[in-house]
Amino acid sequence: MEFVEQFIVPKFNYWIYVVLMMIGMHAMIAKNNFFKKLIGMAIFQTAIILFYVSIGVKEGANIPILDHHMMPGEVHANDPVIAAKFTNPLPHVLMLTAIVVSVATLGLALAISQKIYREYGTLEEDDILSQIKLEPND
Amino acid sequence: MGEQAPIAIVLAPLFGALLIAFVGIRFKALCLPVTLGALTVSLAATIETFRTVLSEGEFIYLISGWERLGEGKGISIGIEYRVDAISALVLLVIAAVSLLVAVYSRTRVVAETPDRIPYYYMLYLLLVAGLAGMTITNDAFNLFVLLEISSLTSYALIAVGSRRAVLSAFNYVIMGTIGASFYLLGVGYLYIKTGVLNMEDIHAVIVANDLAESPSIQVAFVLILMAVWIKMAFFPLHAWLPNAYSYSPTTTGALMAPLVTKVMIYIMIRMMVTVFGLDYAFRATLGMPFNWSNLVVSLSSIAIVAGSVMALSRRDLKKMLSYIIIAEVGYMVGGAWLANERGMTGAVYHIVNDAFMTLCLFLAVGVFIARTGDPRIAGMNGLFKKMPITMAAFTIGALSMIGLPPTCGFFSKWYLVGGGIEAGQWHFVGALLFSSLVNAVIFFRIFEIAYFPKELSDPAPECTDPDAAPVATLQRTPLSMSLPLWISAIALIGLGIFNHTITQWIGSALGSLKFFPPAG
DSSP states (O other), X not given: OHXXXXXXXXXXXXXXXXXXXXXXXXXXXXXXBHHHHHHHHHHHHHHHHHHHHHHTOOTTOBOSOXXXXXXXXXXXXXXXXXXXXXXXXXXXXXXXXXXXXXXXXXXXHHXXXXXXXXXXXXXXXXXXXXXXXXXXXX | OGGGHHHHHHHHHHHHHHHIIIIITTOGGGHHHHHHHHHHHHHHHHHHHHHHHHHHOSEEEEGGGOOOBSSTTOBOOSOEEEEOHHHXXXXXXXXXXXXXXXXXXXXXXXXXXXXGHHHHHHHHHHHHHHHHHHHHBOBHHHHHHHHHHHHHHHHHHHHTSOHHHHHHHHHHHHHHHHHHHHXXXXXXXXXXXXXXXXXXHHHHHXXXXXXXXXHHHHHHHXXXXXXXXXXXXXXXXXXXXXHHHHHSOHHHHHHHHHHHHHHHHHHHHHIIIIXXXXXXXXXXXXXSSSOHHHHHHXXXXXXXXXXHHHHHTOOBHHHHHHHHHHHHHHHHHHHHTTOSHHHHHHHHHHHHHHHHHHHHHHHHHHHHHHHHOOOBGGGGTTHHHHOHHHHHHHHHHHHHHHTOTTSHHHHHHHHHHHHHHHHTOHHHHHHHHHHHHHHHHHHHHHHHHHHSOOOOSSOOOTTSOTTTSOSOOOXXXXXXXXXXXXXXXXXXXXXXXXXXXXXHHHHHHHTTOOOOOOOO
């Protein structure tokens, strides 16, 4: 119980991302069907996005928007800026790029698997490998 | 113009790709001129940058002029480009190789992928932009984005090839995504601890706060190392490479084989030198009874021997070359991890040399396959008589791969062997010599077949695989194919003759680094 309190509860975001990542990696490596591999790839990349998003979060912090539209004479609520009051926006911004990258990877991989289906008539790795074995090889 | 040269290296191919997207799709004849133009601008900008480095030494280019904040060196808030003698050399290799392969592609792309010419050149330019950007950037996250740009384009460039190429492209997507994701994760761990993404700033924060012992930094180190090893096909993470390079279109193989693995090795050296620092890289032990230097050099020895042995048993020319690349990756990784200046110099010098050796051999093999239609070594029967000039260029490339003076392969191997002896890593020295011997066996066997024609027992190779065979065999080698081949062959001798100058450039960038004392 002590182990759970010390190592799992305070760091549960890391545990979730590691478990998700391992599920994705298992699917990418062990699954026979190419679509299942791609679903694994999507889970794998999403786990990393979850990791990044969770490291930007702070307890009791707000969204990182500075309020510049105050009435004249009013005291500026965010002046001086206290970093602890805002979540760190940088990891989230980085993940916007990473999401775009993972969408592009998935799209490309789907296009490639479509081409594989046209060439071999199946998306099962075993069937494709047995087809290749019949072809002349080096 | 001169000040803006570093950004022009990356922007020229990027805008070239956009131009093809708008114009080339309507007017197919304009695709190649636009590609050549963009790459020429990129090469000119690279030469300009190189001259700046030679006169002023290492410098930093601020994108959009975002100045650093704070006193002293400060913290970077924008993306920076950083050029030193080593990255300038790698940039020069990228620009030169991509321009030569673009010239070479004139007839090949039309013959092999006639319905996809604009898309092919668009991807080609984006790949070059990604590789150049990875080499020049000083921002760890920017490197990830450019890594993905170059990976995505190379998956697509492979997949346009034959029936088998599509399958190897899929395997490459899976492996490449694991690699890139590991890199992203590693950068995440670095960011948790340091709060910065600029490579030099990360190093400064690690040193200033004494974070070297932190588990997060060690995890980041291992993840980033695994990522670059997957991407550079370091044995035993090499499985994606041979099929991807040998079944892809001729031009793709000739562009990717010299550049992609070499740029990844440069990234590894960059991570070791700039981000973690050599002291950290060679000493970090994770509390285990070995140090990284010994472990990685042993792995490289295994990679060299395994790559050479696998190359020996191949009958397909391109596949044989692919396994030689895997052995060569072992040379460079081992050289970089020998933990002395001679080994590191050899590794960087070998990046340049290996790029041109691989280029020369892949271009020559492309010519053979275009002329004979046979991708097997046996198909080279009597080629010395049929195309003596191409065969001569192939011979220069092969001799350089074996490591005979005055070709450049000899000199970089000399540095690597010297570094191995200095570090006392005798198994690495042995593996290098073994690999040279195996290369000699492989290539002299080819020379024998090509010089003394034999009656073949199975002389009908055309009908083996209708999809893999090139569309039509050429009667003459066009100038657009022989010229790049000859320039690369002459470059091999030139790089060998000017070895002293080149190693001095490399030394000027490495001079300030403190290397580990020789392992006892």
